[in-house]
Amino acid sequence: MPELPEVETVKRGIAPILEGNTLTKIITRRDKIRIAIPQDFISRCEGQEILQVVRKAKYLLLYLGSGDVIICHLGMSGRISLTSAKARKEPDIYEKHDHVIFETDKGDLVIYNDPRRFGIMTICHENDLETHRFFKDMGSEPLGNEFNGSSLYAKLKSKKTTLKTALLDQRVVVGMGNIYVCEALFDTGIAPERRACDLGQNKCEELVRNIREILERAIKAGGSTLKDYAQVDGELGYFQHSFKVYGREGEQCATKGCSAPIERITQSGRSTFYCPRCQN
DNA sequence: CAAAGCTCCTGACCGC
DNA sequence: TGCGGTCAGGAGCTTT
Known part of the structure; x- marks a missing residue:
């Protein structure tokens, strides 16, 4: 499933195709994806120049000349493919x-x-982005300056829920999905079931460093695939080979000197993978 | 308020 | 081979 690095990869893939060019034709083949595609979506897009493609959390934003912004989210299984009208012998198929x-x-x-x-595929005027329900409560970008040890510590302090759940909460930090939360907690040696408010300042610093590192590495690798994700050019990424705990239930922990099997538990209805010996 | 539960949906997988 | 049943999961919304 696309997490921040995959969305960033898609963004980098489509930006050169879209930026500075004009949308001449839009086709919507259903009324809604997860939510309704606005009735006036097509009329607000067609004829507009795309000024800029931006990634915000796991959303893709297409800034149009009119001031409107196309908002796109890939959800679990969304992908974007590139082709040319010419390459399609029958363009309507x-x-x-x-x-x-x-x-x-x-x-x-x-x-x-x-x-x-x-x-999600929707549209909103740029003046209304800040207050839009998707963005108004959004936490900090994990690769941005405002995400650091002390800001994370402050956010977690009031949370009695588990660390795993807190890090998935987009109001705390955006862009972290199930995979990278599991991996970051493993890298930092923190048990996913620990209460968020119990994490000390030093561990917060370490966690932030690890989150940044893992996301940056994944972006460099062109995003992970995990079964149902294809890079924007259609080629599969390869970061999934380097997950240390995600999807590895029963396998031996990768830490040197640790032979404990990776365990899988369910938290807030989602799978958590961790090493019961390395993560405390 | 915070936290837990619900919801959208299909493809993959499993046992029979 | 086909068929039901189960599960996964992002994140906003609703309920507790």
């Missing part, structure tokens, strides 16, 4: 789960495909 198609004046097609339909 699309694949299953192709929900939205963007065509530019250069003849490029950007296709949003999402089998599980947990994704």
